[in-house]
Amino acid sequence: MGCTSSHSARVEDEIPKSQSVIRSAVLIQKWYRRYLARAEARRRCTWTIFQSIEYAGEQNQLKLYNFFNNMLSQMDTDALGQPKILRALSVSQRPVLIDTKTLEEEDNELLRLSDPDTIEVESTYRGVHLTFPLTQAQLQSLIKSFKTKQVLTPLNQAQLQSLIKSFKTKQPLHAKYLIQLLLETRAALKQKANINYATTSIAKQMTVCGDLHGKLDDLYMIFHKNGLPSVHNPYIFNGDFVDRGRNSVEIAVILFTCFLINKNEVYLNRGNHEDHVMNLRYGFVKELVKKYSMHAKRVIRLFEDVFSWLPIATIIDHKILVVHGGVSDSVDLNFLATIDRHKFLSILHPPRGENDTANLTDMQLREWKQVLDILWSDPRGQHGCHDNTFRGGGSYFGPDVTDYILSKHKLKRIIRSHECKPEGYEFCHNNKVLTIFSASNYYEEGSNKGAYVKLHGPDLEYQMVQYMSSKGANRKVTFAQRVTRVESSAIINLREKILGSKTELLEEFRKLDPEQTGKVNQYKWCSVMGCVLDMDLPWRTLRPKLARCDENGMVAYETTFEEMRIYHRYSGNGPTVTEMLYRQKDNLETLFRILDRDNSGQISMEEFEEVIQLLVKQQNMNCPLDQISDIARSIDLNHDGRIDFNEFLEAFRIVDSFGKFSEVQQQDLKSISSLDSIMTMKNCSFSMGTKRRISNLDDIKEYRP
Amino acid sequence: MADESKENADSLIADIHKRITEAFEIFDNENNKTVDVREVGTIIRSLGCCPTEAELTDMLVEIEEEDEAGYIRFEKFLGLMTKVLMERRYKPSPEDVLLKAFLVLDQDGKGYLTQDELAKYMTEDGEPFQQEELEEMLSAAVDPEKGTILYKEYVSRMAVEEV
Numbered sequence: 001m002g003c004t005s006s007h008s009a010r011v012e013d014e015i016p017k018s019q020s021v022i023r024s025a026v027l028i029q030k031w032y033r034r035y036l037a038r039a040e041a042r043r044r045c046t047w048t049i050f051q052s053i054e055y056a057g058e059q060n061q062l063k064l065y066n067f068f069n070n071m072l073s074q075m076d077t078d079a080l081g082q083p084k085i086l087r088a089l090s091v092s093q094r095p096v097l098i099d100t101k102t103l104e105e106e107d108n109e110l111l112r113l114s115d116p117d118t119i120e121v122e123s124t125y126r127g128v129h130l131t132f133p134l135t136q137a138q139l140q141s142l143i144k145s146f147k148t149k150q151v152l153t154p155l156n157q158a159q160l161q162s163l164i165k166s167f168k169t170k171q172p173l174h175a176k177y178l179i180q181l182l183l184e185t186r187a188a189l190k191q192k193a194n195i196n197y198a199t200t201s202i203a204k205q206m207t208v209c210g211d212l213h214g215k216l217d218d219l220y221m222i223f224h225k226n227g228l229p230s231v232h233n234p235y236i237f238n239g240d241f242v243d244r245g246r247n248s249v250e251i252a253v254i255l256f257t258c259f260l261i262n263k264n265e266v267y268l269n270r271g272n273h274e275d276h277v278m279n280l281r282y283g284f285v286k287e288l289v290k291k292y293s294m295h296a297k298r299v300i301r302l303f304e305d306v307f308s309w310l311p312i313a314t315i316i317d318h319k320i321l322v323v324h325g326g327v328s329d330s331v332d333l334n335f336l337a338t339i340d341r342h343k344f345l346s347i348l349h350p351p352r353g354e355n356d357t358a359n360l361t362d363m364q365l366r367e368w369k370q371v372l373d374i375l376w377s378d379p380r381g382q383h384g385c386h387d388n389t390f391r392g393g394g395s396y397f398g399p400d401v402t403d404y405i406l407s408k409h410k411l412k413r414i415i416r417s418h419e420c421k422p423e424g425y426e427f428c429h430n431n432k433v434l435t436i437f438s439a440s441n442y443y444e445e446g447s448n449k450g451a452y453v454k455l456h457g458p459d460l461e462y463q464m465v466q467y468m469s470s471k472g473a474n475r476k477v478t479f480a481q482r483v484t485r486v487e488s489s490a491i492i493n494l495r496e497k498i499l500g501s502k503t504e505l506l507e508e509f510r511k512l513d514p515e516q517t518g519k520v521n522q523y524k525w526c527s528v529m530g531c532v533l534d535m536d537l538p539w540r541t542l543r544p545k546l547a548r549c550d551e552n553g554m555v556a557y558e559t560t561f562e563e564m565r566i567y568h569r570y571s572g573n574g575p576t577v578t579e580m581l582y583r584q585k586d587n588l589e590t591l592f593r594i595l596d597r598d599n600s601g602q603i604s605m606e607e608f609e610e611v612i613q614l615l616v617k618q619q620n621m622n623c624p625l626d627q628i629s630d631i632a633r634s635i636d637l638n639h640d641g642r643i644d645f646n647e648f649l650e651a652f653r654i655v656d657s658f659g660k661f662s663e664v665q666q667q668d669l670k671s672i673s674s675l676d677s678i679m680t681m682k683n684c685s686f687s688m689g690t691k692r693r694i695s696n697l698d699d700i701k702e703y704r705p
Numbered sequence: 706m707a708d709e710s711k712e713n714a715d716s717l718i719a720d721i722h723k724r725i726t727e728a729f730e731i732f733d734n735e736n737n738k739t740v741d742v743r744e745v746g747t748i749i750r751s752l753g754c755c756p757t758e759a760e761l762t763d764m765l766v767e768i769e770e771e772d773e774a775g776y777i778r779f780e781k782f783l784g785l786m787t788k789v790l791m792e793r794r795y796k797p798s799p800e801d802v803l804l805k806a807f808l809v810l811d812q813d814g815k816g817y818l819t820q821d822e823l824a825k826y827m828t829e830d831g832e833p834f835q836q837e838e839l840e841e842m843l844s845a846a847v848d849p850e851k852g853t854i855l856y857k858e859y860v861s862r863m864a865v866e867e868v
Contacts, residue, residue, distance in 0.1 A: 024806035025831030030757045031803055032834075032842055035863065037750030044731045381735035478845045480866075523723065538727045553720070 214245025239271020424451025
């Protein structure tokens, strides 16, 4: 015991009882507040890790695309001997047929090729059959048929029966109906202008939802709390319906159905993920291929087109501007209204329809920037307008830019989405900008709430509604426990990134440790980690969870890897190549999908080698090309010259020194289902999960993934 | 020898500065070297200190800007916290002291506290909890079988978790 406490032990007898009660209460309170504060600091740290990883991925992708666009513009587009990937890329930039002269003809071709009448519905199909025009009853059927239920509580016989039945009917909407739905949606969207004008004059209210990202349970949560759309219950869905989550198709189907039934009460804004290029990388195309196999190509192409017909903005009562990303100082709504939005199949490509994509006129550049800014920008506290380097596209806009745009167009406020927020929403710029994000548990179960906003009355007052979907277990979890769990997941993700750069990290550490002591000081360790990984994280705070220190505070840098490394089933033990492939996994996937024109999941060996060579070039790496050929050959299990790239991508493992391995964490969000226990934040309950808590490494001897 | 101890002292301060800087940055959302005044208590506690609310208020008075209510600037924060950490102020209480505090509250010497008792103390005495803070404490402190707070077990459990 320290002197303080023994002093108070002596004095305590003389202090009146109530005083000692007060002192004890204060002691417990300050102790507990410290505990909560530390959990809060860890929560922020964890958040930073997830955001860093997310945006690094986006930057990565844009860099890749810029690289290819540059290569394309430097090459003659019809030249033979051009790498296949480039040819594939330039074709994917164009509409369906290369020879047509006008957009009109292209559209007719699209309609002809996707013709749903040529598709037959099998008698074994148990899903919903659609007829047009769509009705509310059909919407209800769709919603019901997509519901998934998870068994976590004891069932009685009746519940079991209905569960089995629900699994049977849980089927994606048949390709035939999906295509019909998409064609109807396309026709209806074509009638809309770039800017929707929404009014609350009839309903006296409006609901705005943000990113959903394929999280069907969150959409169901919103409908459960707020009702389905109708004349008296209008909705604006502010983009990013697809990618990342497992039910992007179902979300799109339901939202499009709602739109077709209530064309003047449901407003759909385009988000940066309603974009073919993003869909190649972030999961929507993968989902479509999985759910629609032989019809996938038609469906993918149609979605791509439908997305390009989505309006760019919605204005409520001439007061509130609703856009997915934000604004920039060059945004001009009058100019925006004149653009042919259909040109932008993907915002990441220059607009189509022009023959020579290499040289854009000033006007074309201006149009492109306009749409890019609206779909990709983020608000920031600093004044002015700057390039959004974090994401690689769009701008950062300050409160002055907000004021400028609002006053220019005589508007009062902006509602936007695009950024995940812990509470599901966030105000900034003197409450003139509201970010609304509707996908709860976006990074990990428990990472954040989702929210939507209701606007009431003549002044369009805000009412925020928050929620967090849950898996349905009944045990309550404290804030601190939830933080620990989400933190574990973030650290696992971070470790994988670290392992993916092990070779380079070790090189840099050794440069700073010329005497080969195996140790560097904390400052150097932090510096190397930050530089090599190019991630601005609180490394010092994270260090205890990532590497071991000795009594003098020197970091034993090899413990950062704890003898683990990335291993690929088909690349044996060649560390450099394996690491590089792992680091480039997302880029590889995107490129493979581009090459895989018929969505078979396979590409040729030459194509495979070509992709990797191009990546090596883009990344300016030293990579032995014969190793790449070896890998290609070893994956070609059937010796038929073709490679299953899904299998290739899924073959990464983390291996420890004993050769034991664990699965690489899947990047896809885990889909959370079960509507049986939808609860709001206060009563939030979900299972503890079985993730191991990551302790400080200094204190434990063994560390196993 | 003197050189070495000076070097140690320098690197100690440098180390403290880095810790403070990083803790501050975690809460500096806009990257503009300021944080919301309402978060300062959290930052100070995340650095390992255990001040009371009253002690926090005193600290804030020292570093708050006269003309910029609601914000704390990094330079002033750094100055204050360096002193606080060098002087090891507001050290957290060891486990046994904490246990003694619970013993005091357990006036009947039952060996446990009821939820009502703890709630009453925490929301009426000392520096009262907000409802959220109370709920958070109760959700982890209450023994699920007995429905009471077995404070000895609770304090030990929290001590392990804090590692």
